[in-house]
Amino acid sequence: MLRGSRSACFLIVFGMLAVSRAARAEDGPEPRDAGSHSPEVGSEPSRRPADDPFDRVKNIPLGEQVSLSLGGQHRLGYELTDGLAGPMPESVLFSRNLLHVDAHGGPFRAFVQWGGHYALGAPTRDEPPGSDLFDVQQAFVEWSATSRDVRFVARVGRQEMALGSTRWVGIRDGTNVRQAFDIARLTLTGADWSVEGFGGVVPLLERGVLDDAPSARNPFWGVYATVAVLPRKLFSLEAFYLGRGRPSVTYGDVQGREVRHAFGVRAFGQTGSGFEYIGHALAQFGTVGDARILAWGLAGGLWQRLPFAPLRLGVRGDALSGDGRADDGRVSTFHAYFPNQTFFSALPLIYPSNLYEVHPLVQWELDAVTLEAGCVFFFRQSVHDAVYTPPGGVLVAPSVSDARYTGAQLSVSLGYRVTRHFTFNAEYSHVVAGPSLRAVTGGDVDFLGTWTTFTY
Template structure:
């Protein structure tokens, strides 16, 4: 795999779009670039026998970041910053009209973190996808299928189930997933357990404590499209401020997204119920993203306002748990600094995006972050408690400003630079997390 990388880098990438989950790529469309002497495209949808076709590809990502006062001074300072590498290669084998096998190996390495590598930093070599799929002969207008094995899952905006692109180690599940497509509708039903990431080679295992089951339906078309879903999550060793107990949680949600003229929107509402030990679960969340694009202005700037809220627990000593469980959300939920997670919060987040050229996009945002409930603490994206509620009655957590630029110099190549500054609010200062956090990150990625 590694010996072939220099040759692949020398070739242009296929012109067809690469998808976040590479098994969703349209390999036959990518192969059309083979006629233009694109050597990597010639390895897409390549016939190798009667009714057998092979596709080969991968992802290479290099990332440097330096964080001043990690986690607002609660973690040791990195001396020179952190260097991260993630490389993956995949093979897709199509047999006849119905059968398919997909295998993707990924290697992730991190150096320089003073606090030591976290579970999302280091994974020497393990499969992120390894599954067999059966599907009906044609799915242009409809069809059914089933996928069994190790696989990445991502639904909607990634607020609840996401492959976790931001961190160095992506998230996979051992799952059985069935789907049906009919006209504007797609319905997925699945039963899954997350893979526990370990730093060695071929040592990741299925979680023995967590399971996820659900139905997710999407209807696209018209000005507004819809997602509706029902999920059941179970964790035999769930941990909250109330303690450690068996958690059984239902999530019912809906998302409306679309655009009309210069406006676009992406709104999602969910409610949760169930049991945490002997306590009843009552939690909810609302996330909104509303934007307006000035098409007649140079750079086509998009102004957006994101407002979101997630419930927290009011009293850890009562018989009710009010803390939202976001399940398996995207890693950098509120930004590249990735310090705060979507539990017990209320935030207002204005943002601006504009194109300086066809290849360069600029993004700027300002995030104001509060606690929803003063009886609950503040959490990291992983769900770990950063600061407990203690005796503080303060709500304001932090102000986070960020400026980023993305450059796509050629098909397959992308690069980004982000500068962020986070000033702790009253609550974090009272919890002794009183140092301002700064971040500089540089990322280069190649897909083929």
């Protein structure tokens, strides 16, 4: 248990609470989506300093309707984890460095972003997505136009993509190397609706220099549509289809190439009284080798903003199918594709597969500070399937333990927007191991992380 540091962790948590009280302001930022969680802090303030020196490189005119924008991000993160493997805690220092050039000329745009990602302290983290020495993070060309109140945007190349609440497809900002795709993408947007379709491949991440090549064996494609059914954000609906192929996967005694199709809907909205809701329903089909895929998933969240304090109380939950029998020629394990891995907390211990979970939490949202505290209770949907960990590997095999209860994860996180460009985030998590998790870890798990980000 982080010998001698458990008390220090609690002192840090107490310090977070003190900072949040000291930074109290009248108005808070817009709420995050009820289905998202990220260790990065919220949006930029609307009022921008008139003498900000970085504005000079945000719109450099090169000619008529031609301009150039330069920018970047530097993030330094420290993560300390105790209880997962070995007698010594895992201590890692992460560094993410991104630089980009954004060129605009009439309806055309060209964007290139380079990234250097480094991990010091743990050999197991010194590889993607923990480390990638230098590579092209994004590189795409874009064309946009508007006709009869419909905006068309066509984009081709390597690009990040977040769909909906990022529950199933996100940019993976919590990890050191963010998720990108080599795809062609077309987006149509109207007054109260949008439709986008995409197709391409997932690049194969390597640790070296300029070696993240497209992988034709990892295709990814889909269609995602959103419509506001009722005005004033009362009720909106999304429908989507996502397909993915992987060259080789293993579920129990089933192994082979996977082709998986996911059909889903997402309903969400909010009322004038501060009540917010979100719900997902998904069905997955396909094949793994000669076995058929038949999996399902349900997820949702309810929030209430209090009228007398800058607080949001909420509860989230998931029910994601697992495999019930190992020899029936069918795979029922739900696979989340490219989920927001910090959805439960900044400690990505449990992956959203074969899962029941309930997550009560509270957010205190102030002008520059966001404080969140909650506890996630994890259970296996099927005791004949594994407990999974990111990016989908086996954490607890069914042969090790058949207990349904996995554990409870308590977390407190702080986001502090120091200036327009500079943010600080911190989180402490303690996992109370249940029977199945204890069979692997031998005890509880502690996590402490801090992230300092400079964006310009």
